[in-house]
Amino acid sequence: MISPHPIAALIGILIVVLSIASGLIWIERRLLALWQDRYGPNRVGPFGLFQVLADTIKLLAKEDWIPPFADKPVFIIAPAIIMVTVLMSFAVLPVAPGIIISDLSVALLFFLAMSSLGVYSIVLAGWASDNKYSLLGGLRAAAQMLSYEVFMGLSLMGIVLLAGSFSLTDIVHAQQRIWFIVPQFLGFLLFLVAGLAETRRLPFDLPEAESELVAGFHSEYSGMKFGMFFVGEYLGITLISAMITILFFGGWMGPVLPPIVWFLIKTFFFLGLFILIRASLPRPRFDQLMAWAWKLMLPLALANLLVTGAVLLAFYR
Amino acid sequence: MFSIVRTLWDVFLHSFQRRVTRQYPEQPAYLPPRWRGRIVLSRDPDGGERCVACYLCAIACPVDCIALQATEDSNGRRYPEFFRINFSRCIFCGYCEDACPTYAIQLTPDFEMSEYKRQNLVYEKEDLLISGTGKYPGYNFWRVAGVQIDGKDKGQSEREEPPTDLRQLLP
Amino acid sequence: MAIIYIDDKPHQADAKQNLLHACLSLGFNLPYFCWHPALGSVGACRQCAVKQFRTPDDKHGHLVMACMIPAVEGTRISIHDPEAVAFRAGIIEGMMQNHPHDCPVCDEGGECHLQDxxxxxxxxxxxxxxxxxxxxxxYLGPFVNHEMNRCIQCYRCVRFYREYAGGNDFNVFGIRNTAYFGRYQDGVLESEFAGNLDEVCPTGVFTDATHKHHYTRKWDLQFAPSVCVHCGLGCNISPGERYGTLRRIVNRYHGDINGYFLCDRGRHGSEFVNSDQRIRQARLRRNGQLQAVSKAEALEHIRQVLTSSSRVIGIGSPRASLEANFALRAAVGERNFFAGIFQRELRLLNRVLDVLRNGLAPAASLREMENSDAVLVLGEDVTNYAPRMALSLRQSVRQGPMAMADKLKIPHWLDHSVRELAQDSKGPLFIASIAATRLDDVASETYHAAPDELARLGFAVAHKLDDNAPAVSGLTLEQTALAERIAQALRSARQPLIVSGLSCHSTAVISAAANIAQALRRTGQPSRVTFTVPECNSVGLALLGGRPLEDAFAAVRNRAADTVIVLENDLYRRASVQDVDALLLGAKHVIVLDHLTNATSTKAELVLPAATFAESDGTLVNNEARAQRFFQTFVPQPDVQESWRWLRDAIIASGRQDFAAWENLDHVIASMAVEVPALAAASKAAPDATFRMSGAKVPRQPERYSGRTAMLANIDLSEPKPPDDPDSPLSFSMEGSPDQPPSPLIPFAWSPGWNSYQAWNKFQEEIAGPLRGGNPGVPLVEAAAQPQQEYVRDVPAPFQPGDGEWLIVPFYHIFGSEELSIHSHGVKQLSPGAYLAMNDKDAERARLRPEDRIEFTIAAISYQAALKVRADLPQGIAAIPAGIEPLQGIQLPDWSRIVRVA
Structure with missing residues (x-):
């Protein structure tokens, strides 16, 4: 199914998503400050709102340094990949009835595919930098991505079973009666954890791990190339928050307010949650990270799938 | 698992606590009088320069950021011809003030001396001299020293006898 | 040697010395005031108290003054005994009772013995x-500042001034705690050694008045080991620099030469380094005007001149270093190198060198002069010609009375007792000079006559000593008797000394001195000789060789040469205006290297800014042919560089690229050693530039040199790297080895706890003895093993006063006669004006009155001056001050009529 106004939606979503992502930088700093009993950026413009602008100007004005020992083409392409893959995922997100760029029937699979591709950005950046810390960061990212991608997909299969479709629009429509958070609570938790890991957010920021690896895969990056990683991360958070909204919290659905507002409210709630998690939780060791993925999360995801399937078989035949 | 949720909640509760940050330029901090900030050269109660160019601050300075040159006016009063502090090197340790025998050099509760050009952090005597006595009112080195200057003859310092009459030999 | 026990530990000590001397020599810190290594003990201040114990079992002991007790075998003392410590603390507290609260404004602060x-x-x-x-x-004159409140009544100043230096216009007045040290009334201190009061005074009563107006603490000065350039004795000095100007000169101890004291010309004569007459940029004559040009332009001009000239001649200088003179010789070639002094002076210098080489009598150092017990000064006014020597000769007259002290078993260091015993008795010191000298007050006899008569007296003395020596005919009875008395004194002396020199410009006088040494040697009497020389490197120049100045004039006059390079030499001071004008205007190109704008440099086509002694390194050879290295004190303005560097650059510019190998001073010295074997030993005068102590250079700055990050901050905030010094093992920094450097490299005296000059205690093998590792300098002249036994036989005829003509001789003045020191304000103030002095009877006969304006004519040039009448001048002799404007460039002695100007 094709959206009624694909070009308008494309431009609209792109603008909104990008401004949310950059605005998030300000929001995150203000929220972190709030929870740490500080003020955060409050000097540039009203409430420090122009801080992002100032930072952007600073990043643009900085020397765009490519280390002489780097693999130059790969070094340049790497930050672009993350931007592209994450932005591609937004193409299949149903924001509200009619506001969607491409209503793919396999949208969920497309989302999973794109988020997996994103890891290339990190791995290539780490490798192209020709720096041991960057390389370690890249390796960690690869391993982390592989491990968490597996049960991320599996944790969503329950929803697919319930909705009977890979189309995100269908999934939202399937939540008319009840949000999938209720039948799929375990799936939600698993997806939340996987989403955090997928976006390499704290507490799962092991590829960066500034206390261990300088700045991990982007140690050698500066200027706007670093800015792309930076924005890419916030795009990722926005994407995961939007996906949680769509998959488990009924997407745009809600009383009184227009659908798009509901969608934004729900998305921002999860964005806030992501930041709260960052403010609260410490980073695990890498072996713990791996152990959780394979020994805890994967079995739980499988169990969730089995139980969902069994219940469906038993009651909704 | 519960501990994670509890942590999240505890952190969230900080939203409602007072912020500890002081909004500095609008809410200035209280600095005690003995705070070691910008260095000044004070004057004695008569309004003369207190600095006698003894070089003790310069030798006490661990970063060697004080340079001066002594000179003398026609009446024997010694003063610095130039007196330069390179504040881009100063570590505000206050040793110069400790070393100063005349209370001339004093550290003040002022640290707001940022400059866009580093060169502007070099303060000459004109930039350092203040019009008052600073923290130590009343002291005037020349009233204690034994040398003769304009307006103070030999024997007129504190606790001095009048100059010896060399022509009398009474025991 | 004796074993003494200090705090129950045995130590070696010199039994001829006192306990304070022993303790300090052993490195103990024992406070003292009235004692001075050169002045001996008087036991006045009570500060050096120690506890003495009679036997090892004596636990009680008694307090004694260490400076008053001989360090005899088995002496047991304790420095750290609580009672002695408390006693010393009490003494200093008493001394400090009246000491004013002056330290911050006192010039002694930071180098004050009282503080220490x-x-x-x-x-x-x-x-x-x-x-x-x-x-x-x-007011005590331009050199010494007086601040009497600070006095602690140690009496060192009067002891130095009256007893050591022989001044009598300074004394102690008053009684009890109001003893006053000063003059009877305000006035300039008469002694030429008054400046030493700055260092002798343990606190700030006497300080350097010339330093006052650009005062800098000792810890802020950059020092270098240097050698005084104001006379031929080669006293060691420590010049101190700050902010690019030379601030002051202090004494640098040298056990053989200057010891603890300098003369006032040496101490205060270096203001020329800061003079506004300094040439700080190369100047090139364009359209008749000298204009400042860059170094590159100057070198380009040199290239053009040197490549286009048919013959280039170089005129060296007796006040430039060996290296500078040698570089000039290398630039122009040996054949074209002229010594920069006239044949007459060169011949005198060579005569002096002949005597020294012959080895009849070793050259006496100043220290050895002090130990001579009979002295004959032949023809010299040493106070004015080689000032520091006068102080040493003054000590020599104490050697006679010392015999009395020995008889009574009074140790020599017990100064007061020895002087009480000696009263006015003095050892033999005969002064035969043209006129009265400042040493006459200690002389046993004086004799004033014309130079030829002085020589005749010398020959007569030699004849009295040894009949084989040529006899002198036509002596007066008076002369014969005097010669007999002198011969008697020399014959009976343990170590006789003959002092002569160049000041009366007479070969006969020097030959007479040599004959006396010869006669003493033949009669089995070891003697010593010393000759004064006019300038700091006169002997070095004579050793380097070179043709006399007349030949240079002739070469240009005959068109045999068209380019002249003049090295640090104001020719107008040496030769007449016509001669120098003919040279400078006759030559196509004249290149002058010098420090100061002078008559010669203003006539040059190209003037190159040469570094002074304070801005360059080099070697000077003093009157005893001792080569000594002086080191650069500070880095001058970029265009000013050492003369040898200018000359090297000139050689390279002229296309001889092999001279690029002269990268530092050591290369020049090495090259000089090859070319001039007589100077080969000069390379051993000091360690070369590769020398390191614990891998580091010797710091020129004291450890606590201040203001490093601020002194140039007004120009640029980023501190420059300290300048490199490729020429010496010293660094322009406070960083470097903390160890004690070898003696030629000690920039200044400092030791932990000893900030004053008394820190020299810590650098000597024993107190007042040689510096550790030997005193600096190497002899360049080796005495022949088999001296020539021949006497000089050409005795001059008696002096005949002219008929209406006078023999005009130069009189040297400590303040004024020397070219560079006259630029110091104090020296200028004390220098005499132009005058002509004449015997009173002569004046009467010629109907001239004092202060008459008179005129005399030498070499067809007339000079005018005011007449002075002096009874001490022999008849037929007239004297003019040497080197004082406008009486310069006159070759003396010479005959002239003297007429009154209407």
Whole structure:
């Protein structure tokens, strides 16, 4: 199914998503400050709102340094990949009835595919930098991505079973009666954890791990190339928050307010949650990270799938 | 698992606590009088320069950021011809003030001396001299020293006898 | 040697010395005031108290003054005994009672013996709360500043000034705690050694008045080991620099030469380094005007000149270093190198060198002069010609009375007792000179006559000593008797000394001195000789060789040469205006290297800014042919560089690229050693530039040099890297090895706890003895093993006063006659004006009155001056001050009529 106004939606979503992502930088700093009993950026413009602008100007004005020992083409392409893959995922997100760029029937699979591709950005950046810390960061990212991608997909299969479709629009429509958070609570938790890991957010920021690896895969990056990683991360958070909204919290659905507002409210709630998690939780060791993925999360995801399937078989035949 | 949720909640509760940050330029901090900030050269109660160019601050300075040159006016009063502090090197340790025998050099509760050009952090005597006595009112080195200057003859310092009459030999 | 026990530990000590001397020699810190290594003990200040024990079992002991007790075998003392410590603390507290609260504005602060001793004894809080006694100060002349309140009555100043230096216009007045040290009334101190009061005074009563107006603490000065350039004795000095100007000169101890004292010309004569007459940029004559040009332009001009000239000649200088003169010789070639002095002076110098080489008598160092017990000064006014020597000769007259002290078993260091015993008795010191000298007051006999008569007296003395020596005919009875008395004194002396020199410009006088040495040697009497020389490197120049100045004039006059390079030499001071004009205007190109704008440099086509002694390194050879290295004190303005560097650049510019190998001073010295074997030993005068102590250079700056990050911050905030010094093992920094450097490299005296000059104690093998590792300098002249036994036989005829003509001789003045020191304000103030002095009877006969304006004519040039009448001048002789404007460039002695100007 094709959206009624694909070009308008494309431009609209792109603008909104990008401004949310950059605005998030300000929001995150203000929220972190709030929870740490500080003020955060409050000097540039009203409430420090122009801080992002100032930072952007600073990043643009900085020397765009490519280390002489780097693999130059790969070094340049790497930050672009993350931007592209994450932005591609937004193409299949149903924001509200009619506001969607491409209503793919396999949208969920497309989302999973794109988020997996994103890891290339990190791995290539780490490798192209020709720096041991960057390389370690890249390796960690690869391993982390592989491990968490597996049960991320599996944790969503329950929803697919319930909705009977890979189309995100269908999934939202399937939540008319009840949000999938209720039948799929375990799936939600698993997806939340996987989403955090997928976006390499704290507490799962092991590829960066500034206390261990300088700045991990982007140690050698500066200027706007670093800015792309930076924005890419916030795009990722926005994407995961939007996906949680769509998959488990009924997407745009809600009383009184227009659908798009509901969608934004729900998305921002999860964005806030992501930041709260960052403010609260410490980073695990890498072996713990791996152990959780394979020994805890994967079995739980499988169990969730089995139980969902069994219940469906038993009651909704 | 519960501990994670509890942590999240505890952190969230900080939203409602007072912020500890002081909004500095609008809410200035209280600095005690003995705070070691910008260095000044004070004057004695008569309004003369207190600095006698003894070089003790310069030798006490661990970063060697004080340079001066002594000179003398026609009446024997010694003063610095130039007196330069390179504040881009100063570590505000206050040793110069400790070393100063005349209370001339004093550290003040002022640290707001940022400059866009580093060169502007070099303060000459004109930039350092203040019009008052600073923290130590009343002291005037020349009233204690034994040398003769304009307006103070030999024997007129504190606790001095009048100059010896060399022509009398009474025991 | 004796074993003494200090705090129950055995130590070696010199039994001829006192306990204070022993303790300090052994490195112990024992405070003292009235004692001075050169002045001996008087036991006045009571500061060096120690506990002495009679036997090892004596636990009680008794307090003694260490400076008053001989260090005899088995002496047991304790320095750290609590009672002695408390006693010393009490003494210093007493001394400090009246000491004013002046340290911040006192010039002695930071190098004050009183400060050091106060810290050493631990006195740190004034309990005395009553009024302090005060004094009025005196004006003591341009060199010494007086601040009497600070006095602690140690009496060192009067002991130095009256007893050591022989001044009598300074004394102690008053009684009890109001003893006053000064003059009877305000006035310039008469002694030429008054400047030493700065260093002799343990506190700030006497300080350097010339330093006052650009005062810098000792810790802020950059020092270098240097050698005084104001006479031929080669006294060692430590010049101190700050902010690019030379601030002051202090004595650098040298056990054989200057010891603890300098003359006032040496101490205060270096203001020329800061003079506004300094040439600081190369100047090139364009359209008749000298204009400042860059170094590159100057070198380009040199290239053009040198490549286009048919013959280039170089005129060296007796006040330039060996290296500079050698570089000039290398630039122009040996054949074209002229020594820069006239044949007459060169011949005199070579005669002096012949005597030294012959080895009849070794050249006496100043230290050895002090130990001579009979002295004949032949023809010299040493106070004015080689000033520091006068101080040493003054000590020599004490050698005679010392015999009396020995008889009574009074140790020599017990100064007061020895002087009480000696009273006015003095050892033999005969002064035969043209006129009265400042040493006459200690002379046993003086004789004033014309140079030829002085030579005749010398020959007569030689004949009296040894009949084989040529006899002198036509002597007066008076002369014969005097010669007999002199011969008698020399014959009976343990170590006789003959002092002669160049000041009366007579070969006969020097030959006479040589004959006396020869006669003494033949009669089995070891003697020593010393000759004064006019300038700091006169002997070095004579050793280097070179043709006399007349030949240079002739070469240009005959068109045999068209380009002249003049090295640090104001020819107008040496030769007449016509001669120098003919040279400078006759030559197509004239290149002058010098420090100061002078008559010669203003006539040049190209003037190159040459570094002074304070801005360059080099070697000077003093009157005893001792080569000594002086080191650069500070880095001058970029265009000013050492003369040898200018000449090297000139050689390279002229296309001889092999001279690029002269990268530093050592290369020049090495090259000089090959070319001039007589100077080969000069390379051993000091360690070369590769020398390191613990891998580091010797720092020129004291450890606590201040203001490093601020002194240039007004120009640029980023501190420049300290300048490199490729020429020496010293660094322009406070960083470097903390160890004690070898003696030629000691920039200044400092030792932990010893900030004053008394820190030299820590650098000597024993107190007042040689520096550790030997005193600096190497002899360049080796005495022949088999001296020539021949006497000089050409005795001059008696002096015949002219008929209406006078023999005009130069009189040297300590202040004024020397070219560079006259640029110091104090020296200028004390220098005499132009005058002509004449015997009173002569004046009467010629109907001339004092202060008459008179005229005399030499070499067809007329000069005018005011007449002075002096009874001490022999008849037929007239004297003019040497080197004082406008009486310059006159070749003397010479005959002239003297007429009154209407």
């Amino acid at each position: 001793m106060t810290v050493m004894t631990g006195h740190n809080y004034r309990r005395y709360d009553f009024p302090k006694r005060t004094f009025r100060n005196q």
